[in-house]
Amino acid sequence: MAEQSTRKWKLPLIIALVAAGVIFVLTATKPSPPKAETTEKAWLVDAEALKFSAHHPTLSLLGTVSSPFEAELTAIIQADVLSVPVREGDRVSQGQVLLSLDKQDVQSRVTQREADLQELEAQMLAENNRYQSDQKLLKEESKLLQVARDAFARQQRLKSSNLVAQERLEQAESQVAQNALAVTARQQAIDDHPNRVRQLEAKISRAKALLADAQREMKRSDIRAPFDGVVTSVLVAPGERVQVGQLLVGVYDLDQSEVRSQIPDKYLSIIRKALNEGQKILANAVYQGMAVEFELARLAGQTNLGAGGVDAFFIPVSSREPFILNTTVRLNTRLPALENTFTLPVSALYGTDRIYRVEEGRIYAETTTVLGTLKDLEGRTRIIADSAGFREGDLIITTQLPNAISGLKVELKAPAQDQPADPNAVNKGAAHGS
Numbered sequence: 224m225a226e227q228s229t230r231k232w233k234l235p236l237i238i239a240l241v242a243a244g245v246i247f248v249l250t251a252t253k254p255s256p257p258k259a260e261t262t263e264k265a266w267l268v269d270a271e272a273l274k275f276s277a278h279h280p281t282l283s284l285l286g287t288v289s290s291p292f293e294a295e296l297t298a299i300i301q302a303d304v305l306s307v308p309v310r311e312g313d314r315v316s317q318g319q320v321l322l323s324l325d326k327q328d329v330q331s332r333v334t335q336r337e338a339d340l341q342e343l344e345a346q347m348l349a350e351n352n353r354y355q356s357d358q359k360l361l362k363e364e365s366k367l368l369q370v371a372r373d374a375f376a377r378q379q380r381l382k383s384s385n386l387v388a389q390e391r392l393e394q395a396e397s398q399v400a401q402n403a404l405a406v407t408a409r410q411q412a413i414d415d416h417p418n419r420v421r422q423l424e425a426k427i428s429r430a431k432a433l434l435a436d437a438q439r440e441m442k443r444s445d446i447r448a449p450f451d452g453v454v455t456s457v458l459v460a461p462g463e464r465v466q467v468g469q470l471l472v473g474v475y476d477l478d479q480s481e482v483r484s485q486i487p488d489k490y491l492s493i494i495r496k497a498l499n500e501g502q503k504i505l506a507n508a509v510y511q512g513m514a515v516e517f518e519l520a521r522l523a524g525q526t527n528l529g530a531g532g533v534d535a536f537f538i539p540v541s542s543r544e545p546f547i548l549n550t551t552v553r554l555n556t557r558l559p560a561l562e563n564t565f566t567l568p569v570s571a572l573y574g575t576d577r578i579y580r581v582e583e584g585r586i587y588a589e590t591t592t593v594l595g596t597l598k599d600l601e602g603r604t605r606i607i608a609d610s611a612g613f614r615e616g617d618l619i620i621t622t623q624l625p626n627a628i629s630g631l632k633v634e635l636k637a638p639a640q641d642q643p644a645d646p647n648a649v650n651k652g653a654a655h656g657s
Contacts, residue, residue: 265634268622270581271567275610277560280493280595284506284554286484286537288546292450292476296321298465299443300329309472311457314545315448321472322446322457324465329441336434343430347423354416361409368402375399450476453545480539480546482508482517484554485532490595494519494535497559506537506556516541517554561594565613566605569596571621578608579627581618581635588629589613 302324309321375395456473459465486494497504504519516539523534537554539546571578576593579586592609599605620633 263632265584265632266624267636268581268586268620268624268633269636270618270620270622271571273565273610273613273615273617273619275563275565275615277562278564278566278597278607279560280490280558280607281597282486282490282556282558282595284484284486284535284556286482286552286554288548288550288552289481289483290475290479290548291481292452292479293455293548294449294452294474294476295470296446296449296472296474298324298446298467298469298471300324300440301464301466302326302328302444304459304461304463304465306461307457307459309454309457311454313454314477315452315454315474317448317450319448320445321448321454321474322459324444324446326441326444329437329444333434333437333441336430336437340427340430340434343423343427347420347427350416350419350423354413357409357413357416361406361413364402364405364409368399368406371395371399371402446471448474450474451478452476455548475548477545481520482537482546482552482554484535484537486522486535487532490558491522491533493558493561494522498522502559504556504558505540506554508552508554510546510550510552514541515539519556558595561607563610564594564607565610566597566607567619568621569604569606570623571619572606573623573627579620579624579629580613581620581633584632584634586620586627586629586631586633588627 305323305325307322309315309319315321375398378391378395381391452474454472454474457471458473459469459471465471494504498519506517506519508515508517517537518540520536520538523536526533567578572593573579573588576590578589578591580589589612591612593606594609595607596604597607618635620627624631
């Protein structure tokens with residue numbers, strides 16, 4: 224029984240050992256699989272060859288229609304509103320009545336000032352007549368004085384001979400004194416004539432000024448348009464009582480419409496240089512479905528706090544259609560040419576200043592200075608960059624790679640494309656299409 228039991232457990236053990244041996248032999252003698260060779264992936268990219276030339280940056284600006292001649296007309300007198308013949312949005316001509324005020328109170332003041340002036344002018348005429356009369360009377364009174372003096376002299380001679388009474392002598396002396404006083408008074412009246420004339424002239428001048436004020440009030444009781452323009456607001460109605468200085472009507476000058484926009488600081492040096500050299504800076508826009516060309520007229524004299532640029536004022540040169548105040552206008556501005564620059568598609572730019580140059584099938588990062596943008600003939604945006612540090616003909620990839628890094632292997636999809644032969648070709652499209 225023991226021998227039979229020993230056979231039972233030896234047989235499986237022998238089988239297991241044989242199986243293990245077979246597996247070991249098979250594992251040891253199996254052929255080694257061929258090793259796969261690893262190859263570096265080449266990324267397919269587009270590239271452009273750099274070409275240096277002069278390029279005009281285009282600057283897209285948002286502006287607002289404004290007018291330096293935007294008048295707010297106020298009341299010069301206290302009166303009732305009689306009529307308002309215009310409405311907001313009406314086009315008016317210079318001198319056209321916009322609003323009429325009651326003239327009764329002003330008319331009474333005009334009448335009073337006219338009467339005051341007439342009275343003073345009459346006083347002046349009376350003074351001149353009096354002066355002429357005084358001159359004539361002075362001659363007569365001087366003769367009477369001389370007669371009185373001769374009579375007094377005679378009385379004195381008779382008195383010395385005791386031929387006349389003392390009373391007669393005193394009467395003759397008194398007559399001389401009276402006539403002398405009359406001549407002195409008349410002479411003083413004549414001497415004071417220039418002073419009285421100057422006083423009356425001053426009063427007449429004051430009366431004329433007051434009359435002119437009243438007449439001006441009368442004239443300005445009709446509120447008239449100071450220029451050809453458009454009414455922006457009407458703030459009163461007929462029958463309303465208005466006070467001096469109260470705002471009545473707003474109007475702006477059609478011929479002085481302009482677009483105010485802010486130019487970023489980085490473009491100011493280019494623009495100031497161009498303006499100082501007498502160059503024109505033009506912009507175009509589409510306003511209410513109409514193409515309008517603008518010209519930069521001037522730059523603001525100050526920078527607003529917190530602003531990143533200076534306000535610029537563009538005036539229309541290709542249209543005189545009325546512009547609505549405070550309307551937003553998008554201006555596509557063509558700036559002066561930047562010499563010795565190149566352009567690339569926006570897709571060639573990584574971050575704000577990095578592009579990749581292709582050399583011997585690999586790319587290498589290069590830093591550049593972006594000076595502006597423009598649009599090509601198809602309306603696509605291209606950057607303008609400084610050529611410093613580059614050579615004409617350098618290949619720059621224009622495909623955005625998510626894993627771009629210096630040394631990355633690339634393969635060009637097609638032969639590298641040159642930029643347009645005409646350095647201004649892309650700019651011509653930008654000047655009319657953006």
